[in-house]
Amino acid sequence: MTTLESILRALRGAGDQGVAGTQVSSALGISRTAIWSHIQELRQLGYDIEATSHRGYRLLRVPDSLLGEDLMSQLPQERLIGRSITIYRETASTNLLVDQRAMHGESEGWVVFAESQTRGRGRLGRSWVSPAGKGLWFSVLLRPPLRPPEMTQLTVISATALSRAIRQVTGLQPEIKWPNDILIQGKKVAGVLTEMSAETDRVSHAALGIGINVNLEASDFPSELQPVATSLQIEKGEPIHRSTLAVALLKALDEDYARICKGSFQEVAREWADQCITLGKRVRIHQLDHSYLGVAESIDPEGALMIRTEHGELERVTGGDVTLEKEP
Ligand code: BT5
Secondary structure, eight states, rough: OHHHHHOOOOOHGGGGGGOOHHHHHHTTTSHHHHHHHHHHHHHTOOEEEEETTTEEEEEEEOOOSOOOOHHHHHHSSSTTTTTTEEEEEEEOHHHHHHHHHHHHTOOTTEEEEEESSOOOOOOOTOBOOOOTTTTHHHHHHEEESOGGGGHHHHHHHHHHHHHHHHHHHHOOOOEEEETTTEEEEEEEEEEEEEEEETTTTTEEEEEEEEEOOOOOGGGGGGGTTTTTBBBHHHHHHSOOOOHHHHHHHHHHHHHHHHHHHHTOHHHHHHHHHHBBBTSEEEEEESSOEEEEEEEEEEEOOOOOOOEEHHHHHHHOOOOOSSOOOOOO
16 A cells, blocks of 8 residues: 555545544654655645644545545455556556556556546447546456356446446436446446457456546537437536546445356346346347347346347347337
């Protein structure tokens, strides 16, 4: 744990009571002058920290910018996802950064956020709009104990964790559209891009990329997306604190990833099914070169969508796009 993270943990732990400089300095084994210079550093970053002789240091307000140490200071000490967190001001794509670091042996659970992405990626070569300071654009490095055909499980747990965290922090009611869309009132508010590097039978690492439109305004979306995309701020009618949401989401992801690592995917799948708007609906499945109609019946133990086609056959869908069809 870095000193900055420990100081933030102490400040948050003390809450309104405040914490004495001497107490922090003896707990961390560093001088009061060193603590003071870290407090100054935090103030420069926009943290409002009161310093008085009778109450010591008190955290009054935190900025909306992302700081790795601050996110880590709010996560449980025992965790896999978010063991280490890096924030970039700008990058091409956070999934790309995960790939590069994974090749150099970075440990599982590393998380990288970017305040903006210049080449944010969607699935199937599509792009993801990621303007500066308005969303949560991040990726997690995982080394999952899954075989390549089971990788849809990762998308399913991410959508479930995302939906839970959004509900907890904003009170909004998100819906999940298989496999990777989070919608509010029918408009897309977040998406998941799971990319893996696999050998024949084993996934060597995965980049789990998540994009959430937090405080975008309608004018932040290109005109063609305005009818189909939304943000939490637009839906809630007020800005949402990004780091509060980031912490809730990292906790939720850590819980759900632990569940699949111990083979309890079905538990997450049940929670997923409760919020999924795709199940029970007439859908059109779009594959690379063709599309067909059917009814979405269930997800199977590997996370694939089971479709009853018009001809009565059961098809297993692991990729491509699904659109909801009007009932005949
Ligand atoms: C996704 O793809 O929904 C996956 C999005 C994953 C983004 C994250 S951000 C962090 C990490 N790093 C990356 O480079 N990517 C991940 P897909 O289902 O293919 O949806 C892409 C389509 O959604 C685009 O073709 C647009 O139509 C639309 N779209 C693009 N940006 C959007 C936005 N910000 N909000 C809503 N819709 C958007």
